Every structure is written in C-alpha cells, then in structure tokens.
Amino acid sequence: xxxxxxxxxxxxxxxxxxxxxxxxxxMGTGLLESAASAETGGAVVGPAAVSITLNINGKLRKxxxxxxxxxxxTLRDKLDLTAAKRVCDRGTCGACTVIVNGKAVYGCTVLAxxxxxxxxxxxxxxxxxxxxxxxxxxxxxxxxQQCGYCTPGFxxxxxxxxxxxxxxxxxxxxxxxxxxxxxxxxxIGVRKAVLxxxxxxxxxxxxxx
Amino acid sequence: xxxxxxANPATLAEALKSLGSSWDEAQVLAGGTDIISLMKDDxxxxxxxxxxxxxxxxxGIAPHAGGLRIGATATFDELATNAAVRTYPAIxxxxxxxxxxxxxNMGTAGGDLCQRPRCWxxxxxxxxxxxxxxQPLVPNGENRYHAIFGGGPAYFVSPSxxxxxxxxxxxxxxLESASDKRTVDAAKFFLAPGSETEREIDLKPNEIVTxxxxxxxxxEKSATYEIRxxxxxxxxxxxxxxxxxxxxxxxxxxxVVLGHVAPMPWVAVAAEQYLLGKAISEATAEEAGAEAVKGxxxxxxxxxxxxxxxxxxxxxxxxxxxxx
Numbered sequence: 061x062x063x064x065x066x067x068x069x070x071x072x073x074x075x076x077x078x079x080x081x082x083x084x085x086x087m088g089t090g091l092l093e094s095a096a097s098a099e100t101g102g103a104v105v106g107p108a109a110v111s112i113t114l115n116i117n118g119k120l121r122k123x124x125x126x127x128x129x130x131x132x133x134t135l136r137d138k139l140d141l142t143a144a145k146r147v148c149d150r151g152t153c154g155a156c157t158v159i160v161n162g163k164a165v166y167g168c169t170v171l172a173x174x175x176x177x178x179x180x181x182x183x184x185x186x187x188x189x190x191x192x193x194x195x196x197x198x199x200x201x202x203x204x205q206q207c208g209y210c211t212p213g214f215x216x217x218x219x220x221x222x223x224x225x226x227x228x229x230x231x232x233x234x235x236x237x238x239x240x241x242x243x244x245x246x247x248i249g250v251r252k253a254v255l256x257x258x259x260x261x262x263x264x265x266x267x268x269x
Numbered sequence: 270x271x272x273x274x275x276a277n278p279a280t281l282a283e284a285l286k287s288l289g290s291s292w293d294e295a296q297v298l299a300g301g302t303d304i305i306s307l308m309k310d311d312x313x314x315x316x317x318x319x320x321x322x323x324x325x326x327x328x329g330i331a332p333h334a335g336g337l338r339i340g341a342t343a344t345f346d347e348l349a350t351n352a353a354v355r356t357y358p359a360i361x362x363x364x365x366x367x368x369x370x371x372x373x374n375m376g377t378a379g380g381d382l383c384q385r386p387r388c389w390x391x392x393x394x395x396x397x398x399x400x401x402x403x404q405p406l407v408p409n410g411e412n413r414y415h416a417i418f419g420g421g422p423a424y425f426v427s428p429s430x431x432x433x434x435x436x437x438x439x440x441x442x443x444l445e446s447a448s449d450k451r452t453v454d455a456a457k458f459f460l461a462p463g464s465e466t467e468r469e470i471d472l473k474p475n476e477i478v479t480x481x482x483x484x485x486x487x488x489e490k491s492a493t494y495e496i497r498x499x500x501x502x503x504x505x506x507x508x509x510x511x512x513x514x515x516x517x518x519x520x521x522x523x524x525v526v527l528g529h530v531a532p533m534p535w536v537a538v539a540a541e542q543y544l545l546g547k548a549i550s551e552a553t554a555e556e557a558g559a560e561a562v563k564g565x566x567x568x569x570x571x572x573x574x575x576x577x578x579x580x581x582x583x584x585x586x587x588x589x590x591x592x593x
Contacts, residue, residue, distance in 0.1 A: 104287065104317065107272035127275035127318065130305070150306045151372065152502065163346065163374040169305050170375070173275055174298070174320055221370070238501025239369025 105173070112176050116141065117185025125172045132156045132167035135182060143183035143212040154240030157213040157220075158182050164220035164239070183212045186219050195219055198253040206244035214240050218254045228258060270305075271314040278319065281326050281479070285447040287319045288475045297321055297477060299342050300376040303384040310392060312385070327379070327479055330354065339481040341379030349373060357483060358589070359434040359491035359510045366495045367430050369502045379478040381431045382442065382458065383470060386532075387504060388415065388425035396465050398422045413570040414506070417578070419531040420566060423462050426529045427469065431481075432459055433510040433528035434493050436536065440483050446476045455481075459533035469532060488514055492588035494581045495528075505529050507574055509561075509581035511589050513549070520544045525561055525586075527578055537561035540582060549590035551583075558582040 106127035113122050114131075116139065123138050132149075135141040135158070144167050145155035151169040158167045159181040187193035195215050198204070205211040214237065221236035222228070228236060233254050242250065255261045276287040276295075289295040295317040298304055307313040321327055321342060328340040330351045337353050348354050348364045355361055367373050367381075385391070390399035390406050399406045407415050407424035415424045435442075435455035442458050444451050458471050472478065491512040495505045508528035514521045523544040525537040540561035547553045558579035565575045587593045 104274050104276045106274045126272060128270045128272055128308070149309065151302055151375075154369070154371065154502075157371060164371050165375050166302075166371045169301055171275070171298070171301065171305070171318075173277075174301070174322075217371070235501065236370060239371040241502065 110173070112173055114139075114172065114175055114180060115178065116180045117182060118179075123172070127171060127173050129172045130168050131158065131160075131170040131172045131175045131180070134172035135167060141182050141184050144216070145209055145212060147209070152241075153210070153213075154217060155210050155213040157216045157240065159186075159216060159220050162220070162223065164217045166239075181216070181219075183216050186216060193219065195222070195253065195257045198257040199250070202249045202253040202256060204246055204249035204253040205242075206246055210240060210242045210244075214242070214250055218250075218257070222254065222258055226258060227260060228254070230255065270308045271311070273308075273315060274317040276317060276319045277323060278321070279323055279325075281324050281445065281477070282447075284319055284321050284324050284327075284477060285445065285475070287317065288446075288477070289317070290475055292474045294474065295319055296474075297383070299380040300344065302372055302376045303380060307385060307392075310394075312392060312394060321477065322377075327477070333482060335485040337483040337486075339378050339483065341478050341480055342377045345373035345376050345378075345381075346370075348378065356486040357434070357438060357491060359437055359493045359512060360431065360483075362493040362495070363430045363434045363508070363510065366493075366497075366505065366508075372502075378431060378481055381429050382478055382481075383472060384428055386425035386469060387428045391425060397425065397462055397467075397469065398465055399424065400465075408568055411570070412568040413573075414504075414529075415568055415571055416531045417562075417565045417567045417571055417574045418527070418535045419461055419533065420568065422464075423469070423532040424568070425469075425532055427459055427531065427533050428504065429459070429528070429534065430505075430508075433508055433526040433534040434491070435481060435483075436534050437510040437512040437524040437526045438483060438486075438489065438491060439512075439524070440481055442481055443479045444472065444476050445479045446473065449476075452482070456534075456536065461532040490515060490589045490591070492585045492593075494585035494588060496577050496581055507577040507581050509578065509585040510534075511582070511585045513544070513586070513589050515549070515590070518548050519546050520549065521546075525557065525582060527561065527581070530565075530574060530578055537582065539563055544586075549586055549592060551587070551592075554583040554586040554590075554592075555579075557586055 109124040109126050147153045147155040149168045151166040156167040161178050187196040217240050278284040296315040298318040298320045327342045330339050330343050345367050440455040441452050489512050493510040495508040497503045497505050510526045512524040523541045525540040527535040540557040543560040561582045562575050562579050
C-alpha cells in the first residue's frame with residue numbers, strides 16, 4: 061500500500077486530470093481575486109473556479125474548484141484521495157461515503173465549495189497505510205469483501221456508525237449501514253466485521269468461511 | 270451538470286435577495302440530496318444555487334405556540350434524535366423511514382417538501398407530465414410506481430416523506446419572499462399540476478419554505494405505516510399517516526392521509542368519515558382501509574398498490590390506537 065499523501069511516480073490519468081485542474085484553479089483565482097473568499101456571507105462566486113481551503117484528515121488543503129464540483133470529484137481528481145469511489149454518483153449506493161463534521165455523508169452529493177470550514181475525514185485518514193483501523197482489520201478477518209469496490213465506503217460508514225453507537229446490536233448494524241450497497245453480497249461478512257470491531261463478538265468466533 | 274454561481278448567505282434577507290423570478294435564475298441548496306442529482310441529469314439547470322444552510326433563522330427545532338417549529342434546514346438526523354419530535358409518532362416513523370443514515374444526515378425538512386417527483390420519465394427529461402409528441406407516456410408505460418389516485422394529466426406520486434404526516438397532524442408551513450410572508454396549511458401546499466408550466470407545490474421561485482409549524486401533540490394519537498420493497502435505501506411503495514382523537518373509546522376526529530399513491534399526499538376522506546364514532550378494532554381498521562381505496566384508479570402495472578394502501582391504513586390505525 062502506498063502513502064496517499066505522497067505523489068505517485070510516472071504518468072496516470074488522475075495525475076493528468078489534476079494537472080489540468082490546477083491550471084484551471086489558478087486561472088480562476090487569478091480572475092476572481094476580488095471575490096477571493098468563497099466562505100463569507102453575501103458574496104456570489106463562480107461559475108468559474110474559485111480557490112477554497114478544505115480541512116481533510118486534519119490537514120488544510122487549498123484547491124481550485126468550480127461551484128459545480130462535488131466533494132467526491134475534488135478528493136479523487138484533485139487531491140489524489142481515491143479511497144472514496146464514484147459508482148452511482150446519485151447518492152444511492154454509499155461507495156463515496158466520507159465523514160463531514162462527524163456524520164457519514166455521500167461525497168457525490170456534497171459540493172466541494174459547501175464543505176469549506178468543515179472537518180472532512182476520508183478512509184486515508186481513518187485507516188492510513190501501515191496503520192490500519194481496527195475496522196479494516198476486522199473486514200479482512202471476516203472476508204467482508206469480494207471485489208472490494210464498495211469496501212472503503214462501508215468502512216467509513218461503519219466508523220461513523222460505531223462512533224455514535226459503540227456497542228450496537230446486530231439489528232442496529234443492519235440499519236446503521238443501510239446506506240451502503242454491496243453487489244457481491246458480502247453483507248454477512250460486513251455485519252460480522254462491524255460487530256467484531258465493536259468487541260461485540262468473541263474473538264476467533266467470527267471467521268466467515 | 271451546467272456551471273452555476275454559488276451564493277452563501279448568512280441571513281434570510283440576503284438569501285431571499287439572491288433568488289430570482291424564475292427557477293432557471295436561481296434555486297435553493299439545502300441538503301442537496303435532490304437538487305444536485307437533478308442538475309447532474311440536466312433536469313434542472315439554474316444559473317445560481319443559494320445555499321441556505323448557513324442561515325441561522327432557518328434551522329433548529331423549538332417549541333412554538335404550544336406545538337413545535339421545525340426549521341427548514343433541520344436535517345432528518347436532527348428530527349430523528351429530537352425528543353419533542355417523539356411526541357408526534359406519525360412524523361418520527363416517517364423520519365426514520367427515510368432512505369439511509371447518509372441521506373438523513375444531509376436531507377432537510379424543507380427539502381423533503383420541495384424535492385421533485387421521482388417519476389423516471391420526469392427524471393429522464395420527459396417533463397412533469399411525462400409526455401412524448403403530446404401523448405402521455407405513463408398510462409401504457411412503465412407505471413408500477415405511479416399514481417392510483419388523482420392521475421391525469423400528472424401520474425407521478427408525491428415523493429415527500431413528511432407531507433402525509435404533516436397533513437394528518439394539521440401542520441402549517443411558513444413561506445417567505447423578499448416582499449411577502451405567508452402561512453399555508455400543509456394540506457394546501459401540495460398540488461396536482463395541470464400543465465407542464467405548473468409546479469407540484471405552492472412555492473414561487475423567489476420564495477423559501479422557512480419552517481413547519483406543528484400544533485400541540487397532546488390528545489392526538491398518530492402513526493405512520495410504510496411499505497417498501499427494500500427495507501433501507503428505498504422509496505416507499507405506499508404509506509399511510511393517521512391522526513386520531515379518541516374520547517370515551519370512540520373516534521371523535523380522524524385524519525387519514527396516504528403517501529406515494531397520487532401526485533399529492535392523498536387525503537382519504539371516506540375513511541375519515543367512516544371512522545367517526547367508531548372504536549378502533551381490527552374490524553373497523555380494516556373497513557377504514559377498504560373505504561380509503563374506494564375510487565382508486567390503478568394503471569396497467571400498479572393495481573397491487575390498492576391492496577398495499579388498504580393494509581397500510583389498517584396498520585397505521587391500529588398502531589395509532591396502540592393495538593398494533
């Protein structure tokens with residue numbers, strides 16, 4: 061696993077997109093210097109890109125965005141934080157789940173410009189490479205993934221859920237993670253993993269063959 | 270998604286000034302769970318979005334005139350965790366039934382009332398009345414989730430989760446524009462559009478729904494019963510919200526409102542009249558359900574909703590009377 065905060069070597073589609081967007085962002089901020097802060101009250105900004113600062117995993121990240129850009133696209137295409145996945149892009153699958161001010165939300169349905177001044181947590185911060193969160197370990201222990209594409213969203217949703225319900229029942233887990241879909245159908249493993257991470261099952265008794 | 274300007278007002282006055290005289294000029298951004306999807310699908314393309322989440326006077330849930338005021342930007346999560354909302358079981362059940370934790374963390378009370386219909390023809394660009402070359406697409410099309418009451422020319426169903434419960438409880442909505450303030454009964458806010466230029470709610474482009482006013486909960490027994498295909502992350506097929514006053518064991522006042530069966534929350538007047546003077550039992554609740562669906566006009570694929578509506582009314586009545 062790589063350190064997500066280190067730039068990747070070589071050429072990638074995402075790196076190319078990021079290069080383009082930085083150019084766009086710089087141009088936007090240049091043009092809109094007088095309207096600089098998109099955070100304040102009455103001022104109207106856009107539709108061109110504006111410079112915003114996002115608090116992501118405890119770090120302040122400056123980035124140029126158009127008002128129409130979602131938080132998910134900004135994370136993935138401009139900040140190289142690609143754990144949150146773009147699947148349905150309509151707030152109906154959960155693969156893009158991130159935590160904003162302590163609450164799980166769909167990153168595809170939040171505007172990046174609307175996320176200013178808020179505490180954003182992504183899987184990269186919750187479960188960093190080399191120091192996985194107990195939930196990540198529990199997902200591995202319980203075979204709680206097959207293709208794995210929904211897994212980051214599930215782990216983030218589970219983290220937000222356990223933060224608010226540290227000792228859940230099985231039924232509460234079902235409801236608490238009801239905003240995430242796994243098309244491989246690994247729900248049994250996910251449920252076991254969440255209960256294991258919460259210490260609600262005896263260690264060693266949760267292996268899902 | 271088309272590009273747009275973004276206004277982030279801190280006061281209601283600034284927010285109202287930022288709106289325009291047409292929906293193309295400006296629209297409100299609250300939780301964003303609907304408008305952002307509509308814009309991605311190019312069903313809506315306002316030149317400006319006005320974020321109202323930082324307008325303090327639009328938020329919060331607070332006592333009001335013996336009842337409760339729910340601010341427009343109160344989220345479903347706030348509604349779900351608020352102690353006072355528990356005294357309105359019809360609302361609480363509707364709140365907990367909404368989609369998923371993520372949607373409840375984002376979606377707002379005002380947004381629930383103003384969200385656009387989920388009709389797939391509408392979402393695919395065929396308009397609110399879903400026509401092609403002047404012909405309606407729904408009656409002989411994919412209509413399994415469409416209206417069984419009040420259909421024609423609109424066949425979509427009102428998507429609001431709160432609407433039926435608010436109508437059953439006699440709630441009022443407060444609306445404000447830069448030049449006007451008005452209060453409307455929740456029952457009169459929802460409309461069946463007769464033409465493509467009309468909306469399904471009584472809201473003008475320059476207005477904001479500022480809050481919901483609930484009368485006192487005391488003496489009212491209420492409940493909501495929802496039926497869905499999937500337990501979570503889904504829209505109900507049919508809901509029923511009821512509010513009863515019972516004196517001496519008999520119903521002295523009844524409100525029975527169906528959701529997801531008509532272009533607006535559908536008040537089942539015949540069921541309400543039937544219940545007056547009756548004690549709530551399995552038998553009377555079932556009969557009220559039968560009364561509620563009299564006159565239903567199902568389309569080619571949704572006759573099943575008639576039976577669901579009947580059962581939803583019965584179960585909501587039994588729940589309200591504490592007999593579920």
